[in-house]
Amino acid sequence: MHKIVIVGGGAGGLELATKLGAQLAKKRLAEIVLIDQNRAHIWKPLLHEVATGSLDTSIDAVVYHAHAAKHHYQFCLGRFVDLDPERRTLRLAAAYSDEGQQILPDRTLSYDTLVLAIGSQSNDFATPGVKQHCHFLDCAKQAEKFHYALLNQFLRINQSDQPQCLNISIVGAGATGVELSAELHNVTKLLKSYNMGNMKNEQLKVNLIEAGPRILSALPERISEAAKKELTRMGVRVREGTRVKEASSSGFITSEGETIDADLMIWAAGIKVPDFIKDLELFQLNHLNQIIVKPSLQSSISDDIYVLGDCCGFKNEDGSWVPPRAQSAHQMADKVRENIKARLANKVQKDYHYRDYGSLVSLSRFGAVGSLMGNLSKKSMFIEGHLARIMYVSLYRMHQIAIHGWAKALLVVVVEKIAKVVRPKMKLH
Numbered sequence: 005m006h007k008i009v010i011v012g013g014g015a016g017g018l019e020l021a022t023k024l025g026a027q028l029a030k031k032r033l034a035e036i037v038l039i040d041q042n043r044a045h046i047w048k049p050l051l052h053e054v055a056t057g058s059l060d061t062s063i064d065a066v067v068y069h070a071h072a073a074k075h076h077y078q079f080c081l082g083r084f085v086d087l088d089p090e091r092r093t094l095r096l097a098a099a100y101s102d103e104g105q106q107i108l109p110d111r112t113l114s115y116d117t118l119v120l121a122i123g124s125q126s127n128d129f130a131t132p133g134v135k136q137h138c139h140f141l142d143c144a145k146q147a148e149k150f151h152y153a154l155l156n157q158f159l160r161i162n163q164s165d166q167p168q169c170l171n172i173s174i175v176g177a178g179a180t181g182v183e184l185s186a187e188l189h190n191v192t193k194l195l196k197s198y199n200m201g202n203m204k205n206e207q208l209k210v211n212l213i214e215a216g217p218r219i220l221s222a223l224p225e226r227i228s229e230a231a232k233k234e235l236t237r238m239g240v241r242v243r244e245g246t247r248v249k250e251a252s253s254s255g256f257i258t259s260e261g262e263t264i265d266a267d268l269m270i271w272a273a274g275i276k277v278p279d280f281i282k283d284l285e286l287f288q289l290n291h292l293n294q295i296i297v298k299p300s301l302q303s304s305i306s307d308d309i310y311v312l313g314d315c316c317g318f319k320n321e322d323g324s325w326v327p328p329r330a331q332s333a334h335q336m337a338d339k340v341r342e343n344i345k346a347r348l349a350n351k352v353q354k355d356y357h358y359r360d361y362g363s364l365v366s367l368s369r370f371g372a373v374g375s376l377m378g379n380l381s382k383k384s385m386f387i388e389g390h391l392a393r394i395m396y397v398s399l400y401r402m403h404q405i406a407i408h409g410w411a412k413a414l415l416v417v418v419v420e421k422i423a424k425v426v427r428p429k430m431k432l433h
């Protein structure tokens with residue numbers, strides 16, 4: 005039977021595995037194998053909520069083995085490290101327990117069709133000290149690590165006899181930096197409900213540092229302005245046009261020589277595809293290590309390999325690259341599904357066209373800002389406040405529908421609402 009291997013069960017890969025499971029594997033037309041280095045999936049745009057404790061991964065994550073069993077595909081735990089396109093095999097590194105004991109050996113898997121959907125990671129642009137001193141929000145583990153560090157700071161300040169401030173500096177004012185800044189203010193406000201009232205919102209000092217002239221530079225100016233206004237109202241210090249040249253154990257040093265003190269530092273300034281893809285020396289890559297693909301989303305080295313999501317380098321007709329966003333991963337997953345099915349039926353491959361439906365940036369419970377693209381014209385409509393917040397949440401709901409189906413997604417939402425009544429508003433452990 006034709007074997008389709010998907011590497012990466014994120015925003016795009018998991019949706020693809022679910023749909024191909026239903027449309028091919030259930031009818032025994034193909035075997036679908038999903039590989040991921042983690043055991044559970046959490047939708048990446050929610051990681052800033054994991055980092056602040058607004059979201060609990062033990063409740064909200066989708067466990068791959070259980071999901072695979074219900075959706076007719078197989079799940080294989082492993083980290084993809086190497087590829088042989090001629091033999092149509094890929095290699096997974098050995099897996100170890102936290103104690104260093106080997107759980108799974110180094111393995112080689114064969115495929116007939118391969119889909120690479122491994123996403124991206126933060127780009128530190130080789131800035132000295134960043135790897136050693138900064139937190140990143142690339143996966144649930146890193147977000148949880150930041151969460152513990154944040155809780156420890158809250159505890160320290162709450163129990164101190166002297167009033168103290170908590171300085172948090174975030175480099176990069178894209179969606180991640182902006183959403184995290186707002187979420188930090190949200191959870192600090194909740195502390196008094198949990199007997200930690202000595203740590204007050206006024207003691208939280210968030211510096212949002214952006215090298216470019218404005219925050220959310222990839223979005224229309226009006227959105228940047230609205231987000232900046234709201235963040236400033238919350239108490240976030242927005243520092244545009246500030247380039248960081250180094251990170252130390254006590255803060256960031258700017259190119260002007262200023263030190264921005266920080267108890268906690270987060271680096272969220274841009275993305276790149278992990279360097280091992282470059283080290284494979286197989287693919288043609290762009291400046292972010294993204295794999296350059298044909299219009300059908302097939303790699304230029306082999307038609308058996310499709311690439312989607314953040315790790316895919318796709319040039320639009322106007323010469324711009326498709327942005328690394330959840331909506332791009334979702335659209336590409338749909339096109340790859342169509343093209344794989346067409347290939348199995350000996351039909352022609354269709355070209356992918358990116359459609360920008362607009363962008364929304366969450367400002368936690370304080371609202372959201374964003375733009376929606378019109379269907380008839382290319383004009384975008386600016387939205388903010390409660391309506392924008394509803395639209396923002398509905399993006400996650402659409403992902404839940406894609407991976408669970410309507411009925412189960414509805415149940416998941418009901419369970420989430422009930423859990424909100426019985427569990428604390430933020431994760432405190």
Ligand SMILES: Cc1cc2nc3c(=O)[nH]c(=O)nc-3n(C[C@H](O)[C@H](O)[C@H](O)COP(=O)(O)OP(=O)(O)OC[C@H]3O[C@@H](n4cnc5c(N)ncnc54)[C@H](O)[C@@H]3O)c2cc1C
Nearest residue numbers: 012014015016041048049083084123313314328329330333
């Ligand atoms: C904090 C944050 C907020 C964001 N907010 C938004 C937003 O508001 N709107 C928006 O559109 N986008 C947002 N994004 C971007 C969005 O999350 C990504 O564009 C989207 O998740 C990309 O989907 P993907 O399927 O390509 O990769 P991912 O969703 O990142 O999935 C990649 C998967 O591959 C797995 N993997 C990686 N390497 C390997 C390997 N070597 N072997 C095996 N498995 C591997 C990972 O474990 C992961 O499960 C945000 C990102 C972050 C970090």
